[in-house]
Amino acid sequence: MKLIGLMPVRNEDWCLGLSLRAALMWCDMVIVFEHACTDGSAAIVDEVQKEFPERVAIRHDSNPQWAEMSHRWCLLQAARFHQATHIALIDADEILTGNLLPDIRDHIESLPEGVILQLPWLALPRTTERYLTSRTFGKLQRVSVAFKDDPSMHWETRNGYDHHHREPMGSIAGVYTPLKPEDGGLMHLQFLSEGRLRAKQALYQMQEVLRWPAPRIVNGVKCKTPEQLACRLALMYGRAVYESDPLACESSPIPESWWAPYKHLMHYLDKDAEPWQELEVRRLVKEFGREMFRGLDLFGVVSMQGPFSGERVLRCLHDPKEHFLLVPAQAGLPFRWIVLCSDCNSKFGKHELRLRESEWSGPWPDARYVGTLGDRERKTEIPKSTPEAT
Secondary structure, three states, X not given: OOEEEEEEEOOOOOOHHHHHHHHOOOOXXXXXXXXOOOOOHHXXXXXXXXXXXXXXXXXXXOXXXXXXXXXXXXXXXXXXXXXXXXXXXXXXXXXXXXXXXXXXXXXXXXXXXXXXXXXEEEEOOOOOOEEEOOOOOOOOOEEEEEEEOOOOOEOOOEOOEOOOOOOOEOOOOEEEOOOOHHHOXXXXXXXXOHHHHXXXXXXXXXXXXXXXXXXXXXXXXXXXXXXXXXXHHHHHHHHHHHOXXXXXXXXXXXXXXXXXXXXXXXXXXXXXXXXXXXXXXXXXXXXXXXXXXXXXXXXXXXXXXXXXXXXXXXXXXXXXXXXXXXXXXXXXXXXXXXXXXXXXXXXXXXXXXXXXXXXXXXXXXXXXXXXXXXXXXXXXXXXXOOOOOO
16 A cells, blocks of 8 residues: 645745644655745755655645645645545644544545445544544544545536535545544644634634635525525535634543654644734735625724625524524624524623623623524624623
8 A cells, every 4th residue: 555645735834844744754745736835835845855855745836826626636636646545634733633644544545436435524623632522523524535446536616615525525435433532533733722713713704605606505594685695605614613612612631642753742732823824814805805705704803894895703602503592793703603592682691691711891782693504694682781701
C-alpha cells in the first residue's frame, strides 16, 4: 500500500506545523495544495519538506477564489502521479488521535474498492483538553478519512456549486465506520478559537451569497428571495458557532494517549493567532456594501447596520434549531449567545442565561421575537427586563 494524504491549505500557519508533521506519521506522503496563502504557510511547508525529503509535494493556486472541487481533483491527480494506491483526506486543521497511529494503516489497507473509511469527527470546544459529546458536533459526527483509489474516483462541481464535498464522487459502495468517539478519530481544531470559528463561518456565508445568490436550494430548502437565503445560511453555518459552545454542550476529557505522540510538536500550535478570515470579511463588506449581506449572521465579526443585518442571533437551548431572538447590535451584548425562546422570554429568573467573558451591561433592550426560520415575518414585542447573568 502507498498511502498519500491530500491536504488543502489556505493561511493555516497557526496549526500547519503540527498537522502536517502529524499526518506524515501515518501517511507515506502528503501533497499540500497551497491556495493563495499570504501568511507563513508556504514557509512551513518548505521547512517540513526539508525534514521529510521526497515525502511532501506541493501544488499552488494564487487565485483567491475557493474552488474546492477543482482543488481536490488536482490533489487526487497529483497523488496518482506519485503512484498512490490509497488516499487519505486531511484538512490542515485536523489531527488523527495518537492512539490510532499503530492501527490506522491496517484499517485503510483492508478497505474494499468503493468503500470510504469514516472516523468520528471530534470537535475540540475552545480547548485541547476536551471533545464534544452532545448536540450536532457530538457523538453523531463522522468524517470521510480514506479510500482505496480507483479510476472512477473524482471531484467535480454540482450544478455549479463548489463548496463542501469532502468525499470523492464515483463508484461509492458504502462507508466503513469501525470506531466510536471514545475510541478516537480525527480531532477538528477549527473549534479551538472562538474568533477564528466565528470569522470562518461568517466568511462562508458571504461567499455563498456572492457566488450562488437566490433563487437556489440550500439543503433541500428552496430559497426564492435573498432574505430566505440569508435565513437558511445563517442557520446552516450558525450551528458550528452556537452548537459548539462549551457552556451549552456536554463534553468529555481527551485521553492522554490522543495527544501523547504529538507532545514534541505542540509548540507549532497557536490557536490564538489572528484569523485571516476576519480581514477578508471586512474587505468584502467594504467592497460590496453592508446591504449585500443583509440578514446573515456574521457573529459580530463586523458591525452591521440596518433592519435585521447586524442584529445578533441568540439561540435557545430548548429549541436551538427553530427559535431565535434578534437584538440590535448597539445593545452592548457580548458575542456569546443566551438561552431564550418564545416560551421563556419573560422568565429570565427561572431559566439559564449564559454570558461568558463579559458582564451584562444595561437593561434588556427593545427587540423582536421572530417565530421560526420559516416564518420570519411574525413579530412580537418582547417586554423590557433585566436578566441575571450566571
